[in-house]
Amino acid sequence: MENCRLIYKSRASTDVVSNETISHLVEQSAQANKAREITGLLLLAGNKYLQVLEGPYHDVNRLYGNIIRDARHCDVELITFEPMESRYFEQWNMRLVDLYELSKYPRELLSAKYQYREGVILIPERIHEVYALLLDAKALCLTTPWQKKSSSRKTAE
Numbered sequence: 001m002e003n004c005r006l007i008y009k010s011r012a013s014t015d016v017v018s019n020e021t022i023s024h025l026v027e028q029s030a031q032a033n034k035a036r037e038i039t040g041l042l043l044l045a046g047n048k049y050l051q052v053l054e055g056p057y058h059d060v061n062r063l064y065g066n067i068i069r070d071a072r073h074c075d076v077e078l079i080t081f082e083p084m085e086s087r088y089f090e091q092w093n094m095r096l097v098d099l100y101e102l103s104k105y106p107r108e109l110l111s112a113k114y115q116y117r118e119g120v121i122l123i124p125e126r127i128h129e130v131y132a133l134l135l136d137a138k139a140l141c142l143t144t145p146w147q148k149k150s151s152s153r154k155t156a157e
């Protein structure tokens, strides 16, 4: 059966999501997803979630059924559910990106690109911006150019 990608957004049941709560959830999710070859990213923006799930059609569908009924969040809204040729998030069975925890430069970068209110990046309405935000979050996880020292330039080996 073909693979698919599903993206949804939701609102946490509590105004403040504690670090422990979210890390526990992501750890368990990553373990469960690994067994089903599901990969993805969970973005937390204030008390809003944006999650992408990639994997076998039936498994992703079933997981979304669980997620919708999960009392830890509400207002679950499907953004896209589509056939997928290749994964964007193959590195992670589930990776958390808490936008509030970002350091100064990545936060400035995202706030210049996406709508921002009271210190929180808003989940975009337009689908291409949703993809852009998810892929930007991925890039920020994989590279931290602002932390590199500029003085020590590496020569060719």
Ligand SMILES: Cc1cc2nc3c(=O)[nH]c(=O)nc-3n(C[C@H](O)[C@H](O)[C@H](O)COP(=O)(O)O)c2cc1C
Binding pocket: 025, 028, 029, 030, 032, 033, 042, 049, 051, 063, 066, 067, 068, 070, 072, 073, 094
């Ligand atoms: C925001 C959010 C994201 C979640 N993401 C996943 C996930 O990626 N994988 C997963 O197995 N469970 C995830 N869950 C937990 C599921 O809702 C559910 O608890 C889990 O699939 C276990 O269901 P079961 O007890 O019926 O087996 C998530 C829950 C929330 C609130």
